[in-house]
Amino acid sequence: MLAFQILIDGFAISALYALGATGFTLIFGVSGVLNLSHGAIMVLAAVAAWAAASVLHLDTYLGALLGVAVALVAALLTYFAVVQPIQKSRRIPNEEKEIFVLTGTLLWGIMIQELIAYFFTNNAKTVLPIVEGVVDILGVRTPRNEIFTALVCCLVIGLLWLLVNRTRTGKAVLAASMNPRGVTLLGLELTNIYIVVWAIYGILAGIAGVLLGMFLGVSSYSVGPLTASAFSIVVLGGLGSVSGSLIAAFVVGYLETLTAYLISPAYRTIPALLLLVVVMYIRPQGLLGRR
Amino acid sequence: MTNTSRPPVFWSVRRLLGASAIGLLLTSGQALAADPIKFGVIAEAQAIAGASIPQAAQLAADEINAKGGVDGRMIEIVTYDNHSSSADSVRAFQRAVNEDKVHAVIASYVSEVVLALMPWAARLKTPLVTPGAASNEIPLSVHKDYEKNKYTFHGYLTSAALALSVCDAAKDLLVDEKHMKTAVIMSEDAAWTKPLDIGYEACLPKIGLKELDHIRFSPDTTDFTPIFNKIEGSKPDVIITGISHVGVQPTVQWKNQQVPIPMLGISSQATNETFGKDTNNAADGVLFQAVAGPGVAMTPKSVPFAEAFKKKYGNYPSYAGYTAYDEVYYIADAIKRAGSTDADKMVDALEKTDWEGTIGRVQFYGKDDEFTHGLKYGKGLITGLLAQWQDGQQVAVWPKEVAKGPLKFPNFIKVTSN
Numbered sequence: 187m188l189a190f191q192i193l194i195d196g197f198a199i200s201a202l203y204a205l206g207a208t209g210f211t212l213i214f215g216v217s218g219v220l221n222l223s224h225g226a227i228m229v230l231a232a233v234a235a236w237a238a239a240s241v242l243h244l245d246t247y248l249g250a251l252l253g254v255a256v257a258l259v260a261a262l263l264t265y266f267a268v269v270q271p272i273q274k275s276r277r278i279p280n281e282e283k284e285i286f287v288l289t290g291t292l293l294w295g296i297m298i299q300e301l302i303a304y305f306f307t308n309n310a311k312t313v314l315p316i317v318e319g320v321v322d323i324l325g326v327r328t329p330r331n332e333i334f335t336a337l338v339c340c341l342v343i344g345l346l347w348l349l350v351n352r353t354r355t356g357k358a359v360l361a362a363s364m365n366p367r368g369v370t371l372l373g374l375e376l377t378n379i380y381i382v383v384w385a386i387y388g389i390l391a392g393i394a395g396v397l398l399g400m401f402l403g404v405s406s407y408s409v410g411p412l413t414a415s416a417f418s419i420v421v422l423g424g425l426g427s428v429s430g431s432l433i434a435a436f437v438v439g440y441l442e443t444l445t446a447y448l449i450s451p452a453y454r455t456i457p458a459l460l461l462l463v464v465v466m467y468i469r470p471q472g473l474l475g476r477r
Numbered sequence: 478m479t480n481t482s483r484p485p486v487f488w489s490v491r492r493l494l495g496a497s498a499i500g501l502l503l504t505s506g507q508a509l510a511a512d513p514i515k516f517g518v519i520a521e522a523q524a525i526a527g528a529s530i531p532q533a534a535q536l537a538a539d540e541i542n543a544k545g546g547v548d549g550r551m552i553e554i555v556t557y558d559n560h561s562s563s564a565d566s567v568r569a570f571q572r573a574v575n576e577d578k579v580h581a582v583i584a585s586y587v588s589e590v591v592l593a594l595m596p597w598a599a600r601l602k603t604p605l606v607t608p609g610a611a612s613n614e615i616p617l618s619v620h621k622d623y624e625k626n627k628y629t630f631h632g633y634l635t636s637a638a639l640a641l642s643v644c645d646a647a648k649d650l651l652v653d654e655k656h657m658k659t660a661v662i663m664s665e666d667a668a669w670t671k672p673l674d675i676g677y678e679a680c681l682p683k684i685g686l687k688e689l690d691h692i693r694f695s696p697d698t699t700d701f702t703p704i705f706n707k708i709e710g711s712k713p714d715v716i717i718t719g720i721s722h723v724g725v726q727p728t729v730q731w732k733n734q735q736v737p738i739p740m741l742g743i744s745s746q747a748t749n750e751t752f753g754k755d756t757n758n759a760a761d762g763v764l765f766q767a768v769a770g771p772g773v774a775m776t777p778k779s780v781p782f783a784e785a786f787k788k789k790y791g792n793y794p795s796y797a798g799y800t801a802y803d804e805v806y807y808i809a810d811a812i813k814r815a816g817s818t819d820a821d822k823m824v825d826a827l828e829k830t831d832w833e834g835t836i837g838r839v840q841f842y843g844k845d846d847e848f849t850h851g852l853k854y855g856k857g858l859i860t861g862l863l864a865q866w867q868d869g870q871q872v873a874v875w876p877k878e879v880a881k882g883p884l885k886f887p888n889f890i891k892v893t894s895n
Binding site: 191195199239240303304307308309310311312313314315318319320327329331332402403405406407408411442443446447450451452454 | 523524699707729746756757759
């Protein structure tokens with residue numbers, strides 16, 4: 187019984203982690219940007235979906251769509267207002283641009299976080315679930331919303347795989363992650379590929395944020411932990427490796443669930459962080475990362 | 478013979494200077510008489526519970542000023558947002574006293590913040606009153622080192638008193654009415670819940686509720702699924718809560734997972750009017766302790782204050798709003814009785830406080846009591862109340878004198894005695 191419970195609960199949270207981390211690693215893999223405003227964009231999506239339903243009294247589906255749309259706009263704004271100006275700047279030496287992007291996105295994230303706290307307080311918000319009620323799976327009473335969350339996460343990750351591997355745009359994105367100079371030599375505009383990737387990222391982060399808002403709820407305090415969680419998963423899986431991030435998300439998700447059930451909910455995050463330290467010692471490039 | 482007479486121009490300059498000096502003296506004398514009494518209000522402006530603190534304080538000050546102030550002196554509220562941080566609060570306290578020259582400070586609903594401010598109230602000899610922190614350590618520290626910490630007053634119930642209030646309500650509503658026998662304590666790991674849990678562990682067996690398990694969790698917990706599953710495994714009749722930093726998330730997950738066990742206890746966020754909307758009405762069925770609430774006449778002042786607050790700010794006050802409102806009144810009253818804003822005289826007068834506020838009759842425990850400068854708890858003073866979220870509304874259910882209806886639980890709750 188307990189084993190099934192851990193299996194089911196662990197799957198839902200892992201799938202959500204996987205979706206959140208996929209966009210984060212995609213951006214890094216293609217454009218080399220570690221976007222530290224990731225958590226803020228996820229929380230913004232969830233709060234927008236909550237506000238759409240609670241303040242504007244929109245339908246739950248419309249609210250969820252609005253949340254994703256807000257994340258898409260926020261992601262593109264992050265690229266155009268923060269990342270691109272730094273990357274194109276002639277006054278910042280090339281070797282320092284990465285650290286400028288890190289700092290820029292971190293500050294951008296803090297600005298979003300403070301704005302959310304200012305307008306909507308720092309109390310947690312939850313998005314009304316699209317499906318309600320519970321079902322019995324192998325004797326475990328499971329909220330339908332938990333199953334819905336896991337299914338949507340798997341579906342979106344599957345669609346992303348199809349997009350990257352089966353479409354011309356996806357192949358260009360893949361090529362840009364492997365050899366940006368080669369892509370430009372083929373006559374493709376690298377900036378356009380970056381815009382596509384940031385748009386995909388915005389949609390992924392938006393869906394993950396809205397689902398998180400439905401499943402667990404978010405507050406402006408969630409911004410830091412969400413960025414840190416995505417960062418840990420991506421580093422564990424190997425920076426830039428989407429499949430590595432997926433595996434790492436499930437490792438972290440199940441490790442946390444096991445700890446919460448078998449040891450104590452108070453120590454939930456500790457074993458995953460210890461594992462990260464161990465992996466960094468033994469295999470610094472992460473589980474599936476390239477040296 | 479020398480001529481001592483002065484030219485007319487000299488006389489006129491001297492007269493002008495003399496007149497100006499007298500005028501200045503008179504003006505400064507009038508300014509002194511009308512100098513405002515300044516209260517610093519340090520609060521968590523971005524949290525719902527904290528946002529009500531400066532608003533309620535301002536409302537009280539406006540009312541007092543409209544009636545002529547305190548012996549002709551107006552009350553001025555100077556507010557500081559502490560961003561829920563102890564370090565920011567200490568800086569705000571220093572600025573309030575050293576630069577803005579406030580006469581007293583009303584600060585925070587977070588125990589850790591108030592405990593950090595206490596040494597500064599002692600060093601800068603400025604009365605400090607908290608409208609919402611609960612830790613027993615606040616009045617205990619005053620008791621242990623009275624001469625140093627006498628400037629701090631605990632304007633909200635201690636965790637020990639809150640535990641008593643919850644147990645008193647649980648006995649009437651759950652043990653006597655519903656014949657419940659077992660409970661699991663679920664509380665967040667924070668300064669205020671340590672004495673609360675000790676209080677629960679002491680009083681629950683006395684009222685006939687056997688404690689089956691005791692779960693403490695980190696205040697940054699987001700996934701409560703394992704916690705609720707563990708509690709369900711113990712098969713208790715009720716979950717006794719001690720939560721403040723969290724509230725929305727455990728409540729929503731309790732409903733989404735359809736945990737069939739009722740929750741009763743301290744759930745600070747549930748005291749806010751917006752809690753229903755924040756949880757998409759998942760709060761229905763949650764029982765929470767409060768010191769006052771909308772439409773509940775704990776005293777004749779409770780309802781008029783709540784309505785005036787709503788009229789001015791658009792929402793009902795949080796629990797810390799009621800206490801902050803009372804605090805401005807009884808500090809002003811103490812200044813009037815002391816006839817001075819001298820800190821030591823204010824402390825003496827505050828110790829003699831006997832004020833009917835919005836939450837009950839406010840009196841403080843004395844120097845020789847264990848909880849020195851803590852609010853006195855008990856019938857005829859402050860008892861608190863128990864309310865329940867029902868159909869998106871907060872409904873008082875205990876004590877009988879203020880109850881507006883019976884208990885009402887959502888369908889997934891099984892009110893049974895295991």
